[in-house]
Amino acid sequence: MLTWAGLLTVLAVLTGCTGSTPLFGDNRSPGDAIRIFPEDGAENVGADSRIEVTVPDGRLERVKVTRMEDAEHGQVPGRIAEDGRSWAPDKGARRLGLAGKYSVEVVAVDGGGRRSARNTSFTTLVPADRFIGYFKPENRSTVGTGMIVSFDFNRPVRNRAAVEKAIRITTDPAVEVAGHWFGDERLDFRPARYWEPGTEVTVDVGLRDVEGAPGVYGSQRKKFTFRVGRSQTSLVDARAHTMQVRRDGELVSTVPITAGAAKTTTYNGKMVVSELHEVTRMDGRTVGFGGEYDIKDVPHAVRLTKSGTFLHGNYWESPDTFGSDNTSHGCIGLRDVKGGSSDTPAGWFFERTLVGDVVEVVNSADKTVAPDNGLGGWNLGWSRWKAGSALR
Incomplete structure (x- = not known):
C-alpha cells in the first residue's frame, strides 16, 4: 500500500x-490578463465569427480550441504569433460548426515568468425552429465506471417522452439503462449500479425531426460510443x-x-x-x-x-x-x-x-x-x- x-x-x-458557485468568471474578470473572444458563455456565435486569444505582455504557452460534447469532436487548427502575444485560427481553417459547443483552454506566462490559465466555452448558432442536445462523454472516450450519459438541450423540451425514446443506449454486455429528467433542458442516463469495467456503450441519437416542443424539431441523427475502463x-x-x-x-x-x-x-x-x-x-x-x-x-x-x-x-x-x-x-x-x-x-x-x-x-x-x-x-x-x- x-x-x-x-x-x-x-x-x-x-x-x-x-x-x-461556478468557478470561472467572464473575460473581464479583474486582474485577468488573458483575453478570449468570443466571451465565456457566449451563445448563438456565428459560423464565421472571429476567434482570438491575446495577452498584453508575456507570451502564450498553449492554446487549444475544441468542439466538445458532440460526436463531431475536433480541434480548431491555429497558431500562436511569433511575438507570443496572440493566437488565431489558421488561414483557410473551416468555419465553426453550427449547433456546436466549443471549449477554449489557454496557458500563458507573464513577464515575470509566472504561469496563468483560463478555460472558457461558447456555443454556436442553432436555427430558431431546431433544438439539439450537447452531450457527454466524448465520442470514442474511455471513462470511469461512474460515468453518466448527460444531455443538455439548448431549448426547453415539452414532449419529454418523445425525446427520451429517440435516444437509444445499447451496451455489451447488456445492462438496463434508464433516463432521468432534471427540468426541461437536461436528461441523464445511467444503470442501476456502476458500469462493469470493459463495458462497451453505444448511444444512438435519433432526434432529427422529433418535435421536442410545439413547432421546434430536433436536428441530430448521430451515434457515439465510449468504453468503460478500469x-x-x-x-x-x-x-x-x-x-x-x-x-x-x-x-x-x-x-x-x-x-x-x-x-x-x-x-x-x-x-x-x-x-x-x-x-x-x-x-x-x-x-x-x-x-x-x-x-x-x-x-x-x-x-x-x-x-x-x-x-x-x-x-x-x-x-x-x-x-x-x-x-x-x-x-x-x-x-x-x-x-x-x-x-x-x-x-x-x-x-x-x-x-x-x-x-x-x-x-x-x-x-x-x-x-x-x-x-x-x-x-x-x-x-x-x-x-x-x-x-x-
Whole structure:
C-alpha cells in the first residue's frame, strides 16, 4: 500500500478553492490578463465569427480550441504569433460548426515568468425552429465506471417522452439503462449500479425531426460510443482528512487531504469527475469570496461538480495541514508543488484518474450534493432515478 506522509514540503502563502458557485468568471474578470473572444458563455456565435486569444505582455504557452460534447469532436487548427502575444485560427481553417459547443483552454506566462490559465466555452448558432442536445462523454472516450450519459438541450423540451425514446443506449454486455429528467433542458442516463469495467456503450441519437416542443424539431441523427475502463473509486473522509483510493475494489493508497473549512464545508456524497485540467485559475471574485484569493496556476485540477467543487493540487499550504486540518473554500486539496509534479500526491492521483471516476465524500458538516450538480445522479436510489423517466 502506498502512502504519501513523507512527501510533504513547505511552500507558499495563499489559501484558495471554490465553494458552491461556478468557478470561472467572464473575460473581464479583474486582474485577468488573458483575453478570449468570443466571451465565456457566449451563445448563438456565428459560423464565421472571429476567434482570438491575446495577452498584453508575456507570451502564450498553449492554446487549444475544441468542439466538445458532440460526436463531431475536433480541434480548431491555429497558431500562436511569433511575438507570443496572440493566437488565431489558421488561414483557410473551416468555419465553426453550427449547433456546436466549443471549449477554449489557454496557458500563458507573464513577464515575470509566472504561469496563468483560463478555460472558457461558447456555443454556436442553432436555427430558431431546431433544438439539439450537447452531450457527454466524448465520442470514442474511455471513462470511469461512474460515468453518466448527460444531455443538455439548448431549448426547453415539452414532449419529454418523445425525446427520451429517440435516444437509444445499447451496451455489451447488456445492462438496463434508464433516463432521468432534471427540468426541461437536461436528461441523464445511467444503470442501476456502476458500469462493469470493459463495458462497451453505444448511444444512438435519433432526434432529427422529433418535435421536442410545439413547432421546434430536433436536428441530430448521430451515434457515439465510449468504453468503460478500469474501476477506480476514492473515498474522502473530511473528518479523518484522508482519501482512500481503490482500484477494482483493492485499496492502493491512502492520501492525506485538506477539505472545506468550518464556514466553507465540502459537499458530502458521490461526485463524478467531469473535467481534468493540468493547470487552471481559481479567483475568489468569481465565486462570491471577494478578494480572498486569486491563484492563477492551480495544478492538477479535477472537477467534481458543476458549481465549482474541485479536487486539486495545493502548493500554498504548510505540509502539516494535509492529513490534519480542513482549510479550503469547499474543494479537496492534495499536496503539490508550484507548477505541478508527478512525484506529489496530487500529480500521482491526476495521472491515474479518468473522466467518470467516482469521488465520494463522507463525514463533512455540509449537505449531500444535489443529483443535478455535475454528474451527481448516483446520490439517487434506483427507484427514484427511474421515477424521473418520461417513459415509466
